[in-house]
Amino acid sequence: xxxxxxxxxxxxxxxxxxxxxxxxxxxxxxxxxxxxxxxxxxxxxxxxxxxxxxxxxxxxxxxxxxxxxxxxxxxxxxxxxxxxxxxxxxxxxxxxxxxxxxxxxxxxxxxxxxxxxxxxxxxxxxxxxxxxxxxxxxxxxxxxxxxxxxxxxxxxxxxxxxxxxxxxxxxxxxxxxxxxxxxxxxxxxxxxxxxxxxxxxxxxxxxxxxxxxxxxxxxxxxxxxxxxxxxxxxxxxxxxxxxxxxxxxxxxxxxxxxxxxxxxxxxxxxxxxxxxxxxxxxxxxxxxxxxxxxxxxx
Amino acid sequence: xxxxxxxxxxxxxxxxxxxxxxxxxxxxxxxxxxxxxxxxxxxxxxxxxxxxxxxxxxxxxxxxxxxxxxxxxxxxxxxxxxxxxxxxxxxxxxxxxxxxxxxxxxxxxxxxxxxxxxxxxxxxxxxxxxxxxxxxxxxxxxxxxxxxxxxxxxxxxxxxxxxxxxxxxxxxxxxxxxxxxxxxxxxxxxxxxxxxxxxxxxxxxxxxxxxxxxxxxxxxxxxxxxxxxxxxxxxxxxxxxxxxxxxxxxxxxxxxxxxxxxxxxxxxxxxxxxxxxxxxxxxxxxxxxxxxxxxxxxxxxxxxxxxxxxxxxxxxxxxxxxxxxxxxxxxxxxxxxxxxxxxxxxxxxxxxxxxx
Numbered sequence: 001x002x003x004x005x006x007x008x009x010x011x012x013x014x015x016x017x018x019x020x021x022x023x024x025x026x027x028x029x030x031x032x033x034x035x036x037x038x039x040x041x042x043x044x045x046x047x048x049x050x051x052x053x054x055x056x057x058x059x060x061x062x063x064x065x066x067x068x069x070x071x072x073x074x075x076x077x078x079x080x081x082x083x084x085x086x087x088x089x090x091x092x093x094x095x096x097x098x099x100x101x102x103x104x105x106x107x108x109x110x111x112x113x114x115x116x117x118x119x120x121x122x123x124x125x126x127x128x129x130x131x132x133x134x135x136x137x138x139x140x141x142x143x144x145x146x147x148x149x150x151x152x153x154x155x156x157x158x159x160x161x162x163x164x165x166x167x168x169x170x171x172x173x174x175x176x177x178x179x180x181x182x183x184x185x186x187x188x189x190x191x192x193x194x195x196x197x198x199x200x201x202x203x204x205x206x207x208x209x210x211x212x213x214x215x216x217x218x219x220x221x222x223x224x225x226x227x228x229x230x231x232x233x234x235x236x237x238x239x240x241x242x243x244x245x246x247x248x249x250x251x252x253x254x255x256x257x258x259x260x261x262x263x264x265x266x267x268x269x270x271x272x273x274x275x276x277x278x279x280x281x282x283x284x285x286x287x288x289x290x291x292x293x294x295x296x297x298x
Numbered sequence: 299x300x301x302x303x304x305x306x307x308x309x310x311x312x313x314x315x316x317x318x319x320x321x322x323x324x325x326x327x328x329x330x331x332x333x334x335x336x337x338x339x340x341x342x343x344x345x346x347x348x349x350x351x352x353x354x355x356x357x358x359x360x361x362x363x364x365x366x367x368x369x370x371x372x373x374x375x376x377x378x379x380x381x382x383x384x385x386x387x388x389x390x391x392x393x394x395x396x397x398x399x400x401x402x403x404x405x406x407x408x409x410x411x412x413x414x415x416x417x418x419x420x421x422x423x424x425x426x427x428x429x430x431x432x433x434x435x436x437x438x439x440x441x442x443x444x445x446x447x448x449x450x451x452x453x454x455x456x457x458x459x460x461x462x463x464x465x466x467x468x469x470x471x472x473x474x475x476x477x478x479x480x481x482x483x484x485x486x487x488x489x490x491x492x493x494x495x496x497x498x499x500x501x502x503x504x505x506x507x508x509x510x511x512x513x514x515x516x517x518x519x520x521x522x523x524x525x526x527x528x529x530x531x532x533x534x535x536x537x538x539x540x541x542x543x544x545x546x547x548x549x550x551x552x553x554x555x556x557x558x559x560x561x562x563x564x565x566x567x568x569x570x571x572x573x574x575x576x577x578x579x580x581x582x583x584x585x586x587x588x589x590x591x592x593x594x595x596x597x598x599x600x601x602x603x604x605x606x607x608x609x610x611x612x613x614x615x616x617x618x619x620x621x622x623x624x625x626x627x628x629x630x631x632x633x634x635x636x637x638x639x640x641x642x643x644x645x646x647x648x649x650x651x652x653x654x
Contacts, residue, residue, distance in 0.1 A: 178382050180369075181447075185396035186370045188370065188399075200386060
């Protein structure tokens with residue numbers, strides 16, 4: 001309390017009265033509780049309503065297992081693709097000047113501004129049986145819509161901006177001086193990327209990967225349009241949850257939903273960890289680490 | 299290693315950064331590129347380094363065409379204005395970088411790299427900071443590490459972009475002297491860019507003054523200061539008073555006053571402007587043969603030089619004069635006093651053509 005009262009002369013002009021502060025903090029907490037915490041708890045409560053054994057049964061039944069597998073496959077393909085694309089896009093936008101740069105930035109944002117359902121529909125229009133490429137695809141026996149490739153495509157589209165969006169401001173702020181310094185010192189382009197660019201963006205990249213992965217696994221709208229909801233063939237976890245719920249299989253639906261909730265919690269924890277590590281790195285509390293890394297790279 | 303710059307042309311859109319610039323830099327020379335911001339000096343430096351490509355023209359290193367040689371193969375050392383130290387690496391790794399990225403065949407052993415880096419860190423007197431990270435260093439320390447890093451690869455040319463621009467006055471002065479010393483010890487051809495005329499005149503063997511993408515004048519610091527080749531150079535190198543008049547019969551005439559011009563100066567006649575530095579003006583209370591008369595409006599008497607501001611009679615222009623403390627005390631100047639000025643030395647340029 002003593003420190004509070006000594007700080008008062010400086011803070012008094014910018015601090016609101018107590019009742020204002022408590023009201024606003026209370027409002028925010030109530031809102032968080034009602035719209036985030038209660039649903040989260042209720043997901044687990046519903047999933048476990050009939051006991052642990054039914055919960056586990058719902059998770060290990062073949063269709064649920066298949067949905068998990070498909071979700072993992074979609075994420076495993078979409079995330080690496082987005083890493084490559086995101087780094088390449090951010091690199092070219094941040095380090096070079098070229099015509100159509102602002103157009104590229106706008107295009108990267110497109111998946112954010114378009115409804116996922118519309119995104120899914122465009123894929124149906126392109127690759128579906130009546131679509132532009134439909135005849136050619138069926139003539140060559142390639143199935144995209146109502147099959148795994150369509151799900152992967154939709155997931156890639158929806159998660160497109162996550163990594164690039166994370167890296168562009170970071171790389172723009174860092175500028176190209178360090179890369180140029182490395183080149184002058186005789187490093188090749190690849191060495192410059194590996195030893196200079198990548199270490200400088202690694203925390204931002206990891207952050208983007210975490211967010212991208214969370215979205216890839218949780219995507220519903222676009223995937224729903226292209227999937228066709230064929231059980232055991234084109235169902236991801238979010239789609240599986242919907243089907244079970246519509247069949248009044250609440251334990252099954254909430255059990256699978258709880259997986260997504262756990263994913264969200266893990267994502268949050270990882271995100272916090274990465275932010276904390278990145279802040280620590282900027283403060284450079286960990287000397288000698290970089291030297292070990294360079295030595296190991298040789 | 300000598301550098302020849304031949305007819306370099308560089309445009310950015312509508313802006314001409316360099317217009318037909320040619321310059322020879324002798325081996326072992328310490329050269330300053332001096333000019334206001336936007337004059338093209340940094341662009342020229344980056345073209346020499348290979349960080350920018352000229353639209354046309356050639357760069358020759360030691361007589362060999364290096365125009366199309368990639369920056370990583372030019373063997374130049376470049377010190378960036380904001381140091382560009384690798385922020386995720388220790389000081390040691392920063393300095394070692396250029397050696398450790400060499401292909402295996404050309405790479406020194408780990409022990410050799412360590413010896414070399416520690417030797418360089420001792421040279422810049424910062425060996426005790428080997429394990430520190432760049433953001434733990436002061437500006438002057440970062441600058442010296444950046445220099446050590448560029449020297450580690452034994453460059454044939456050292457290029458420095460505003461090397462002392464971001465430092466405070468005291469550190470700047472120390473580093474300036476230190477760079478001069480280093481250059482005298484190592485004899486590596488060096489080019490540095492600056493907008494600070496004092497820095498350029500003090501440190502370099504030769505100064506190249508640039509303006510609007512062209513070289514205005516190149517020469518030894520004393521040559522440039524004593525015999526500026528254009529009104530721009532005269533004004534850029536320091537404070538100057540302007541007097542308009544005519545050149546006639548080898549004399550500069552300003553009103554009733556006439557000043558005989560030396561062999562350096564113009565023979566042709568016509569409207570002209572005389573440029574006179576504040577310390578080249580004599581003040582006295584005697585009216586005979588004076589250039590102008592004025593009243594004392596302001597006296598700034600702190601330090602070894604006393605600065606006096608005069609209001610010129612007739613035109614009402616302000617005239618700056620600089621006196622030594624002794625002169626000032628002998629004159630017993632007071633605010634409002636009427637004094638007469640005589641130039642000890644003046645530079646004259648014809649108004650229209652600006653030719654000499």
